Amino acid sequence: MKVKLVVAQGVHEGKEIPVAGQQFVIGRDPQCQLRPASPAISKRHCALIIRGNKVYLRDFGSTNGTFTDGKQVQGEIELAHLTHIKAGPLEFRVSIEAAAPAPAAKPQPAAKSKSDSDDDFAALLLGDEAGAAKVPEGSTIMEMGAIQPLEEPTEKKEAPKQEAKKPEGDTRSAAADILKLYQRRPRS
Numbered sequence: 326m327k328v329k330l331v332v333a334q335g336v337h338e339g340k341e342i343p344v345a346g347q348q349f350v351i352g353r354d355p356q357c358q359l360r361p362a363s364p365a366i367s368k369r370h371c372a373l374i375i376r377g378n379k380v381y382l383r384d385f386g387s388t389n390g391t392f393t394d395g396k397q398v399q400g401e402i403e404l405a406h407l408t409h410i411k412a413g414p415l416e417f418r419v420s421i422e423a424a425a426p427a428p429a430a431k432p433q434p435a436a437k438s439k440s441d442s443d444d445d446f447a448a449l450l451l452g453d454e455a456g457a458a459k460v461p462e463g464s465t466i467m468e469m470g471a472i473q474p475l476e477e478p479t480e481k482k483e484a485p486k487q488e489a490k491k492p493e494g495d496t497r498s499a500a501a502d503i504l505k506l507y508q509r510r511p512r513s
Contacts, residue, residue: 328375330344381404
């Protein structure tokens with residue numbers, strides 16, 4: 326959607342001011358998009374607000390008011406194409422152009438249907454050479470050295486006493502137990 330303010334009177338009559346963004350503020354404040362140097366314009370006088378495909382005009386409680394087609398704006402109102410706006414000495418017509426319809430899309434080649442891709446996948450799994458690429462040979466498992474069994478102690482020791490079961494949720498003692506197991510493991 327294209328929205329423009331068209332100057333309705335004065336030396337700049339007919340000049341178009343494009344309304345960019347979703348909010349276009351008119352006022353003397355440096356952060357406003359249109360900053361007339363007139364004392365009849367408040368610091369934040371009014372704003373054009375674009376929501377969806379509609380344009381609204383909101384008066385920010387300006388001292389001299391904002392008018393549409395001769396009626397004072399209280400709060401926010403919806404604008405139509407070529408509505409007349411007066412803010413202090415400024416007068417505009419609002420030009421609202423609907424977005425041009427998107428150009429017709431070029432026909433795309435037919436996408437593979439789900440059943441076609443399922444057939445390709447099944448061919449890959451079944452080893453059908455016609456529909457699938459060759460699966461590489463080899464293993465994804467890392468080669469590891471053989472684990473040496475623990476040596477049997479020469480003298481028999483008493484079986485270790487069962488430690489009292491620790492309460493669940495004790496992460497410190499669980500981590501200590503795991504570390505003990507790994508420290509006893511033979512290294513190669």
